[in-house]
Amino acid sequence: MLYKEMTTAELSAEYEKLKNEYEGIKALGLNLNMSRGVPCKEQLEISKDMLDIINSDVECVTIDGQDCRNYGIMDGIPSCKKLMSDVMGVTPDMVMVGGNSSLNMMFDTIACFMTTPVCEGCVPWYEVKNRKFLCPVPGYDRHFGITEYFGFEMITVPMRDDGPDMDMVEELIKDESVKGIWCVPKYSNPQGITYSDETVKRFAALKPAAKDFRIMWDNAYVIHDLTDEEVSLLNIFDECKKTGNFDLPIEFCSTSKITFPGSGVAAMAASQNNMKVIKNKYKFQTIGFDKINMLRHVRFFKDLDGMKAHMKKHKDILKPRFDLVLSKIKENIEPFGVIRYEEPKGGYFVSVDVMEGTAKNVVSLCKEAGVILTGAGATYPYTNDPHDSNIRIAPTAPSIEDLSKAMDVFSVCAKLSAVELLLGK
């Protein structure tokens, strides 16, 4: 029965029941964590053979004979540029391979544009005192962190089933002080939404007032399927070529959630114009990133097909975790009408909306009972969720057993908070 259809007496009874359950759970002294999109140990194990690829008997040379152990090759070894270009569906000349973190490359890109004009006739963003950035919500807290660090006013754009609200985006970019937008176009963080063809086409057709408006296209989950269906995403660069907007997007990806989160390989892709500005910064910043690690990755996977075969192993580990989270939600909470959720076909999260006005309380009750969730509001800039309802569940790290316990706790807390609110407690 839906809580909102219950009488006060019925709600009070439910409250007592849930309160008892909650106290019982608290007494267990749990210590569980569903807060971050961190691969579990089993996932790390499937990449461990990569650590044998490079050893003292192996020649660490590029396909054109350069020693990967030494200095040089600022934008990455050719074979790794090729591999990452295949991941992103672009040509290798558009790619720069970096260190172990695409977040770092995104930060560095924004940092670069803070002090250097993005293109001719523009000023560095530092000089745009009322600079703004568009943030689809719910979204990735670390994206918002970067633009907050650099003093952007962040304007939220609601996510629809098929990507950000493009009517709103098209309206907002008429403001010249709006300099960019954060996008996770495939299996978005946290909802797992993949942008529709129409959404990508509308992105490619944008005519921002600011010549230096850029789309930060974080393709973090580009091959991170949770089903056998390969959900397709239009190639943003192909679309932008058609619209004459080739300088608009800057794409990022990494192997952090393919091999090792701490020791993967990150890459970015951009037009020649954008790359000129970006590489002119990198050439002062470094002599080159870790080429042995690039070689290790290339020789481990061989090609994109090798990488995709590897991703199936991740899927096999993760799918039961996601299924468990979803079945717990469906069985424990949904019947009472106090939760909305997405069923992701890829990515790392299950995004839920608990009853409006209760998310903070749910997270806090869970914490008291020993279950750490991502902070309520974390999926919004300034951690300000105006509805206080979105919670990001990260099912990957805990064991199935722990996850089951944690979701039971979550279920009780979500319901208890809802009932408390309805009773005006």
Add this chain to the structure above:
Amino acid sequence: MLYKEMTTAELSAEYEKLKNEYEGIKALGLNLNMSRGVPCKEQLEISKDMLDIINSDVECVTIDGQDCRNYGIMDGIPSCKKLMSDVMGVTPDMVMVGGNSSLNMMFDTIACFMTTPVCEGCVPWYEVKNRKFLCPVPGYDRHFGITEYFGFEMITVPMRDDGPDMDMVEELIKDESVKGIWCVPKYSNPQGITYSDETVKRFAALKPAAKDFRIMWDNAYVIHDLTDEEVSLLNIFDECKKTGNFDLPIEFCSTSKITFPGSGVAAMAASQNNMKVIKNKYKFQTIGFDKINMLRHVRFFKDLDGMKAHMKKHKDILKPRFDLVLSKIKENIEPFGVIRYEEPKGGYFVSVDVMEGTAKNVVSLCKEAGVILTGAGATYPYTNDPHDSNIRIAPTAPSIEDLSKAMDVFSVCAKLSAVELLLGK
């Protein structure tokens, strides 16, 4: 006989002789490179066993049980912080371990201060329109590149036998728009000079007008001896503690020239105040650097003694190269009075001053004869050597045989250029 004591007739005869020698050399069609401080293949080989340290049978965990393969530990694993703190002679809590490049950490530090105040009551350097940086000369071109990129006016300070001209430094820092100085305090690039105790003490005692003046203490060659004598450098932090200037220096080092230039580990050390600002940037920039590579290094070396033992192997490879360069200079050029040079006890370079007004010509003649040197002027900001005399010789990369040929070419070119100038050609 010194050229300057020769008659015109004697010089003309010498010119014809050198010209013939030069044409003969050119006909050999050499292709040699003494331009960059790049380790040779033999040097890379001595670290190759490090590539066996981490493999699929090894547990990649920190001393406190954290999985190095996964996300996290933003400032480096504890054992690597300890190792790098021992290298720099500081406490581990002062250290942050980064990626594979200390240059990258230096760039990032300056970049950070461009958009974030270094300390309370200061403005980001971007807002200091006439910002300046002190550059001891001759110095490291990549340092100068960073401050040029960020729009600093670079003010040169001549190097003495015992470090930068401190009278001049003390005078120049009275200008509040002077925000820092680049230092390679041990075995300086390119001269191999180690700062004297007095120089370090005077650095520690500086009272700059700018509260946000910082010393970029690039200890790139901290254990990179070329002799059995361990040349000692006073610890800048110890001295700054005495003078109450603990926030003044920021130190950098790396294993680029200890293990692999492309795949080493970089680190920085700074006061708590400085680290607070720097880490507040890094926490938005990355979730953490490559911890497997940190672990690989720690397990390979075990401790500072292990690292120092390893450096002796480098010394054994490099010493004959440096000896060769110096003996060629002494035999071929010095008798004619057209060269001054340093005899480095460590580091990666031999810095020479050819006859004033001839450096560019020497480099160009060498190039025509197939020997690439660092560009003349590269050791000065804006590549502007006012005397056109300094040339940085990098003896590490070529084989002994190639180095010998290259130095013969260099000798002829240095003398030919001098004679041409004296004859007014």
